[in-house]
Amino acid sequence: MGLSKKTVKFLSKKCTRSLAGKTVLITGANSGVGYKTAEILIYLGARVIMACRSAEKANAAREKLLSEYPNADIRVMSLDISDFDSIDKFADKLPDVDVFINNAGVFMHPGETTKQGFDLVMGTNYIGVYYLSEKILPKLAQLGHGVAYINTISIIHKVAKVRFDRFFSEKGAYSRSKLCLARYSEYLFRKYSGTNISVFMSHPGITITQIASHVFGRIYFLAKIMPFNSTEKSSLSAAVILAGDVPEGSVVGPGKLFGGWGYPKVNKKCKRALRDIDPLIEFTQNAVEKVNSGREEKTKAQVT
Numbered sequence: 694m695g696l697s698k699k700t701v702k703f704l705s706k707k708c709t710r711s712l713a714g715k716t717v718l719i720t721g722a723n724s725g726v727g728y729k730t731a732e733i734l735i736y737l738g739a740r741v742i743m744a745c746r747s748a749e750k751a752n753a754a755r756e757k758l759l760s761e762y763p764n765a766d767i768r769v770m771s772l773d774i775s776d777f778d779s780i781d782k783f784a785d786k787l788p789d790v791d792v793f794i795n796n797a798g799v800f801m802h803p804g805e806t807t808k809q810g811f812d813l814v815m816g817t818n819y820i821g822v823y824y825l826s827e828k829i830l831p832k833l834a835q836l837g838h839g840v841a842y843i844n845t846i847s848i849i850h851k852v853a854k855v856r857f858d859r860f861f862s863e864k865g866a867y868s869r870s871k872l873c874l875a876r877y878s879e880y881l882f883r884k885y886s887g888t889n890i891s892v893f894m895s896h897p898g899i900t901i902t903q904i905a906s907h908v909f910g911r912i913y914f915l916a917k918i919m920p921f922n923s924t925e926k927s928s929l930s931a932a933v934i935l936a937g938d939v940p941e942g943s944v945v946g947p948g949k950l951f952g953g954w955g956y957p958k959v960n961k962k963c964k965r966a967l968r969d970i971d972p973l974i975e976f977t978q979n980a981v982e983k984v985n986s987g988r989e990e991k992t993k994a995q996v997t
């Protein structure tokens with residue numbers, strides 16, 4: 694099908710920098726915003742690596758993109774962002790990239806947990822990204838060229854609260870996971886400022902993808918006929934960031950109606966995302982270390 698005429702027009706006006714020769718890795722690129730982001734960046738000339746948990750879905754998405762862009766350079770890597778074992782393997786094989794987009798995410802899965810026992814939503818959208826980033830950013834910082842590191846948040850983080858005594862509660866997990874990710878991204882932006890790593894946040898506003906289809910079930914088709922942003926329009930944030938005029942640390946996403954609709958632009962940062970960052974990092978480090986010492990004990994027990 695290819696990109697719409699409106700998207701092509703937007704790109705020809707706002708994103709004139711070619712991405713030829715640049716390698717972009719996108720997590721969860723087999724569907725929704727990740728897939729469309731891949732398509733847009735391929736259109737702009739980038740090589741794309743799709744890091745996905747399902748090889749079957751990733752290869753099908755790759756084939757679909759190749760049918761539209763036969764000369765594109767598209768690779769697939771295995772990554773389950775909710776599983777520390779998968780992240781360890783992925784980090785060992787980390788390729789040289791110019792852009793890394795943490796896009797994979799899940800919405801409302803009450804009662805479900807990750808392999809390491811975290812609430813699935815917090816474990817995927819925040820803890821997984823934290824664990825991955827702590828592993829790969831020191832490696833990316835050794836590359837002799839610039840790297841744009843883009844974390845995908847959501848406008849819903851603006852109404853979230855973080856309480857450490859209810860950190861892994863399934864109630865409010867999605868918005869809390871995105872607020873934690875926004876605070877962590879701010880931490881990373883400050884930590885890597887002045888290095889080869891440029892940290893950004895993007896968000897897609899509100900667009901109908903598969904992310905909430907399990908929640909709404911049979912009435913999901915109603916959402917599809919509502920006037921939300923098309924997934925293509927919602928996936929232009931990375932292209933805008935990579936066009937070059939966006940300051941490091943910015944949040945980029947649709948700019949109309951509280952950030953839910955429209956074409957992407959630099960958004961005003963939410964004050965909530967700028968406070969209580971250090972206690973969050975300390976809490977997260979402790980939670981991850983606790984799980985990791987359990988994993989080490991398990992490995993030792995298996996060996997002896």
Ligand SMILES: NC(=O)c1ccc[n+]([C@@H]2O[C@H](COP(=O)([O-])OP(=O)(O)OC[C@H]3O[C@@H](n4cnc5c(N)ncnc54)[C@H](OP(=O)(O)O)[C@@H]3O)[C@@H](O)[C@H]2O)c1
Pocket residue numbers: 720721722723724725726727744745746747750772773774775776795796797798799817845846847848896897898899900901902903904905
């Ligand atoms: N749609 C919106 O309105 C909206 C609004 C704000 C923010 N966002 C954010 O945008 C991002 C993309 O969401 P979307 O709307 O495009 O949803 P989507 O179509 O469901 O795409 C999510 C992608 O993440 C992948 N994924 C989920 N869990 C994973 C895991 N453990 N490891 C690796 N990949 C995993 C999915 O893979 P599978 O196909 O294998 O499940 C899928 O490829 C998410 O971070 C989401 O929170 C979306």
